[in-house]
Amino acid sequence: MKNSLLILLAVLLPLSAMAETMEEKGLQIAQEADRRDSGWGDQQSSLKMILRNRHGQESIREMHNRSLEVEGDGDKTLIVFDRPRDVKGTAFLSFTHATRPDDQWLYLPALKRVKRISSSNKSGPFMGSEFAYEDISSQEVAKYKYKFLRDDKLEGRDVFVVEQYPQYKNSGYTRIISWIARDIYRPLKVEFYDRKNSLLKTLTYHEYKQYLNKYWRPARMEMTNHQTGKSTTLIWKSYKFNNGFTARDFDRNSLKRAR
Amino acid sequence: MNWYRSLLLMVLTGLATQLQAVEAEWSGNLSGELRYFPETPADARQQESNASAAFEPEYALEWENGRQSFVTRLFARWDQNDERRSHYDIREMMWSKAAEAWELRLGIGKVFWGVTEFLHLVDIINQSDAVENLDLEDKLGQPMINLAWIQDWGTVDFFVLPYFRERTFPGEQGRPRTQPAVDTAQAVYQSEEKEKHVDYALRWYHSIAEWDIGVSYFTGTSRDPRLQVGLNSKGEPVLVPYYDLINQISLDLQGTFDAWLWKLEALHRSGQGPAFNAITGGFEYTLYGVFGSSADLGLLLEYLYDDRGSTAPTAFEDDLFWGMRFALNDEQSSEVLAGQLIDRQTHAIIYNVEASRRFGDAWKVYLEARIFDKAPPTDPASAFNQDDYLQLEVMYYF
Numbered sequence: 217m218k219n220s221l222l223i224l225l226a227v228l229l230p231l232s233a234m235a236e237t238m239e240e241k242g243l244q245i246a247q248e249a250d251r252r253d254s255g256w257g258d259q260q261s262s263l264k265m266i267l268r269n270r271h272g273q274e275s276i277r278e279m280h281n282r283s284l285e286v287e288g289d290g291d292k293t294l295i296v297f298d299r300p301r302d303v304k305g306t307a308f309l310s311f312t313h314a315t316r317p318d319d320q321w322l323y324l325p326a327l328k329r330v331k332r333i334s335s336s337n338k339s340g341p342f343m344g345s346e347f348a349y350e351d352i353s354s355q356e357v358a359k360y361k362y363k364f365l366r367d368d369k370l371e372g373r374d375v376f377v378v379e380q381y382p383q384y385k386n387s388g389y390t391r392i393i394s395w396i397a398r399d400i401y402r403p404l405k406v407e408f409y410d411r412k413n414s415l416l417k418t419l420t421y422h423e424y425k426q427y428l429n430k431y432w433r434p435a436r437m438e439m440t441n442h443q444t445g446k447s448t449t450l451i452w453k454s455y456k457f458n459n460g461f462t463a464r465d466f467d468r469n470s471l472k473r474a475r
Numbered sequence: 476m477n478w479y480r481s482l483l484l485m486v487l488t489g490l491a492t493q494l495q496a497v498e499a500e501w502s503g504n505l506s507g508e509l510r511y512f513p514e515t516p517a518d519a520r521q522q523e524s525n526a527s528a529a530f531e532p533e534y535a536l537e538w539e540n541g542r543q544s545f546v547t548r549l550f551a552r553w554d555q556n557d558e559r560r561s562h563y564d565i566r567e568m569m570w571s572k573a574a575e576a577w578e579l580r581l582g583i584g585k586v587f588w589g590v591t592e593f594l595h596l597v598d599i600i601n602q603s604d605a606v607e608n609l610d611l612e613d614k615l616g617q618p619m620i621n622l623a624w625i626q627d628w629g630t631v632d633f634f635v636l637p638y639f640r641e642r643t644f645p646g647e648q649g650r651p652r653t654q655p656a657v658d659t660a661q662a663v664y665q666s667e668e669k670e671k672h673v674d675y676a677l678r679w680y681h682s683i684a685e686w687d688i689g690v691s692y693f694t695g696t697s698r699d700p701r702l703q704v705g706l707n708s709k710g711e712p713v714l715v716p717y718y719d720l721i722n723q724i725s726l727d728l729q730g731t732f733d734a735w736l737w738k739l740e741a742l743h744r745s746g747q748g749p750a751f752n753a754i755t756g757g758f759e760y761t762l763y764g765v766f767g768s769s770a771d772l773g774l775l776l777e778y779l780y781d782d783r784g785s786t787a788p789t790a791f792e793d794d795l796f797w798g799m800r801f802a803l804n805d806e807q808s809s810e811v812l813a814g815q816l817i818d819r820q821t822h823a824i825i826y827n828v829e830a831s832r833r834f835g836d837a838w839k840v841y842l843e844a845r846i847f848d849k850a851p852p853t854d855p856a857s858a859f860n861q862d863d864y865l866q867l868e869v870m871y872y873f
Contacts, residue, residue: 301872
């Protein structure tokens, strides 16, 4: 009797798994990726952007940033620019929210002025790069709807291919396709489709490293714009966790002493 | 004596670990500036063109993971024609310490209050370095003790300002300038303590959802002097600055709704003639990604009002400012801001264009044009009727 029940279960379980829709499976992958990347608390890093135009001419941006994980809401992030030198000390503070618009402030060191800015410029270029503001802001599960497309292999690695549809206002994308590594639940490749649903950009992630035995961070990201021929390389350096940051390191006062 | 040695060891170790984490950095800029005035000067001592150069180095020390710092920023300018514009200043020499519920700043520094773009009505801590530019956005370093008390319901800022800085004004050869020139050597104070009068300020500010709000109080020597007609030692007419003791309460408010920024600044001031109210407010609306590009077009509209009306010593008693900010969002951060200030009473118009673009990694070029459309003599802006100018500034950042 017991055995036959087990057999019945063994037959029925895959069926019930099949009954799960592609949307549910997509969402589950996003939730699992989010769960695995939760609990890091705070982090800081410095980064370098290499902007390339279609003729291959380069310009360099350097900045350092810190983030604070906020339970039940989006993260708080402070980015301070180091290079080019005319924007040195300019700081960008962002409180990400899952559904309502983010709160953003800009600090202009020459005027010592803190300016609340509009966060509706989602699709605009960040620092003249191929990264849009929506690409660099913290990724919250509720910001998208999902659809699992297929299991696949990317450069020999098992991946989930998941399509995402932005649910926030003013996105420059109709859809985003992510190739998510099965082993670490982090993206290896992302394709962005513009408002006309044609392929706009491809982002690839390289040299993932694990921190605190849990959190995977890439050392390099490559964004290519297929429509303009421009590209941006993002190099992450010196990731540091457990810095003891509090909300006080992410307020308007902290903007004024950011350097 | 053992305890003494261990204490000393503890202090030295503590100091060593502190010093180890000290980060020091030099930065700053060097700039060259050319001005060209197409019209004949109103005063024969003024020139048709002017060259100038400035140097602004900064040295910053930071420790305790950025929670303590000591920053020194100096400024020096050489000017071809105007001996008053050849000047130097300590822009900043400030020690700061940030704790969880408070921040303390001691020394010389700069503080900005406000939200509007054309006129910074409520901004009062620092004196304007008015020889630098007519827009009064350059400030002189202000000695201060500033304690910020940080709570969930906002930040309360206390300021003790133990020394007053007189406004700088262009000299006889300076251009653009008022007619006649301001004779700063004759400055008059209401307070017998003159520049040693201690001023105080108190401010509360907070961000509540889409709203950023600030309420401030200031008591002390007015930063903007009244200009009274007098004579210099040669018997020529000059303007003499008179610094009143004032009390001022002010409000600054911004609401941020999608691409709309709604802005308001208002103040009530007493002590400078009869008490008066002034207000400026409007909006900034940005169109993102215009013409199918990644460029942004911002539209600005601000109204300026002062209830002293035509007797107000300001040119902004019933004026409308509108402008456009065009940002290319390219690698060179190219940007143009063009605007027009219209006096609703005298119909005088001031045109203003500012453009900038980065070249390479360290150079930036700024272009500025101001045109003063013939204001009637009753309008304080009429002083600049002959002073339309075009300015080119090249800046090197290090």
